[in-house]
Amino acid sequence: MSRLFPSPPPRALGSQKVNRKILVIAWPVMLSALSQTLLTNIDFIMVGQVSTDALAAVGVASTFMTLFYIIGGSLSFGLSTCVSIRLGEQDRVLAGRVSVHGLIFGVLLGALLFVVSRSLLSPVFGSMELEAAVHRIALEYSELFVWGLWLAPLGAMAAAVFGAYTRTRQVLVSSLIMVVVNLVGDYMLIFGKFGAPAMGARGAALASVLAVATSTVYLAAAMWWLRRPLGLSLPRSPKLFAQTVATILRLGISTTVEWLLWFVGIFIITIWLAPFGAVHLALFHVSMKLQGLLMLAVRGFTVANNAMIGRAHGGQQPRRISMWHYHNLRLCLMSLIPGVLLLMVWPSWVFGWFIEIDEVRQIGSPFWIGTAVVGVVAARMINTVTGSSLRSVGVLLFFIYLLLISQAITLGFGYTVLRVMQWGFWGALAAAALDEVFRGVVSTVKLRRLMQPDAR
Known part of the structure; x- marks a missing residue:
């Protein structure tokens, strides 16, 4: 892998120092991603104790709402890149102003997503031919849950700013707050504990909204407290605000399209897989869940990748772009070691947590299934890190076609x-x-050509 990009030998670059700097940025985001993964599963686990109808309704509703959360979260990548480039240009004043403009955009984006998603609830659920009880619960859950979209994009933008400034511990704390509030709120509001009303699925939605609100308030307070060290300043120019929004959309739109297309593709494949029976369908979604767990480290490394490559690009240091990419990719693949051990040494134990192992063996050997999942995750990691590097240097239209x-x-x-x-x-x-694999190979070739001396 050291020949993947033209970069100096790791020892000459101070490999341990570079790796340490990456991990300092990445590990809080990794734990934050783990916390947010737990958040998405807490509602399912607790609502499943109420009724099957409630569990099905929350599954349908949360899948629909995920589309809107994807938009807010993916666009924050554009703000992080924009701020990182300004910091690389040693213009902290402009970086601070761009950060504040991005936060204001997050508030406006949240309002827009709220209005659009709320207006689509009845038509979307009405077209799904759901059972009457499931339809009613899904609508009740979503009508409360949708209020979280007011603040979710603001929280994503704030987390992106902290990531650009390499202050990722605040992101970790906000995620932990979100998990704790949601866990306690679910217990109280779903089952009516500690004097709270027993609201069932509606209680799960309200707990989620309270968790998002509390986490966002913490991020806003932390940003206000650190406004001077970060160089944040109030906006003074409508023109700069318009330019910032345009840059965020330009830099973040490819990530948004990527996630939306991925979501649509998985949904279509699921429809085609359904006739093969519950075992095939269940095992495929178990493999997707395992991939998500193994990919938790990627989020941290892409934040570090984006911050450091954005600065190198802003400072016109192409040699450092290659260096940061190489080290992030190597560390990212090394994070797969625990997953390799679990899925290739104890695959029956891993799959047995989700599905009867005898049913798994009807489809194939747990070892080979685990090996295949690890291979897919490795390809996803290369694809994700390389895509992050390309976006951080402004290669965007290429991704739409790809x-x-x-x-x-x-x-x-x-x-x-x-x-x-x-x-x-x-x-x-x-x-x-x-x-x-296809996107990873094409993106790697593109980045390698970009790093060639004649390309500069």
């Missing part, structure tokens, strides 16, 4: 192996792997 081409190839392949060749679970996993 995503559309990759999606067309993947869905065409998925239709062939699932509908024509009847591969079932293995076909669905192969289609997901093809998407990651």
